Amino acid sequence: MQQVQSGDTVKVHYHGRLTDGTTFDSSEGREPLEFQVGSGMVIAGFDNGVVGMIVGDKKTVHIAVEDAYGPKNPEMVIEFPRDQVPADMPLEKGMRLNLNNSQGQVVPVVITEILEAAIMLDANHPLAGEDLVFDIELVDIVGEPSRIIMP
Known part of the structure; x- marks a missing residue:
């Protein structure tokens, strides 16, 4: 065998x-x-x-x-300014989004918290x-x- x-x-x-x-x-x-x-x-x-x-x-x-x-990397959790999100985009905790990094690569993220001036995004692997x-x-x-x- x-x-x-x-x-x-x-x-x-x-x-x-x-x-x-x-x-x-x-x-x-x-x-x-x-x-x-x-x-x-x-x-x-x-x-x-x-x-x-x-x-x-x-x-x-x-x-x-x-x-x-x-392990989860705390540096992969970022604060993203709310004013850079389209005003008509509905945001929900747990929602998955795609961002582009400085090299133009797509980075999947999850909204972990919605604050008044920012949203917290987690780019760690799920x-x-x-x-x-x-x-x-x-x-x-x-x-x-x-x-x-x-x-």
């Missing part, structure tokens, strides 16, 4: 949730997620979680904040600061010649 190693391209089905059980993503009803193990295409904890699996294996992986999206749990099923190891692991 071929075991997943770093450098392999794999296909997995997954169900991601927070430690309180809230689902934040799932491949259910979609094609499996395909990625190269060890390439940085997915978070480190997910990457490490598939190593050693064989096709058909299912497992649950608990990923600490440090191996997921990292899952920053969270421990994550993934149920993973290895569907395929793509394009790899048979590699037999001897006991």
Whole structure:
């Protein structure tokens, strides 16, 4: 049986949730997620979680904040002047917006607070600061010649 190693391209089905059980993503009803193990295409904890699996294996992986999206960075919470927001734009706490940084890149943010002269925007990844749990099923190891692991 071929075991997943770093450098392999794999296909997995997954169900991601927070430690309180809230689902934040799932491949259910979609094609499996395909990625190269060890390439940085997915978070480190997910990457490490598939190593050693064989096709058909299912497992649950608990990923600490440090191996997921990292801790929340307080410097990513910014105060944005209210007078730079279109007057007719309705604002609500929790609303998602896109800003452009000085290089013209789009930065997704969430409104965390609405003040009289400003709005507070959080540019942290929505899952920053969270421990994550993934149920993973290895569907395929793509394009790899048979590699037999001897006991």
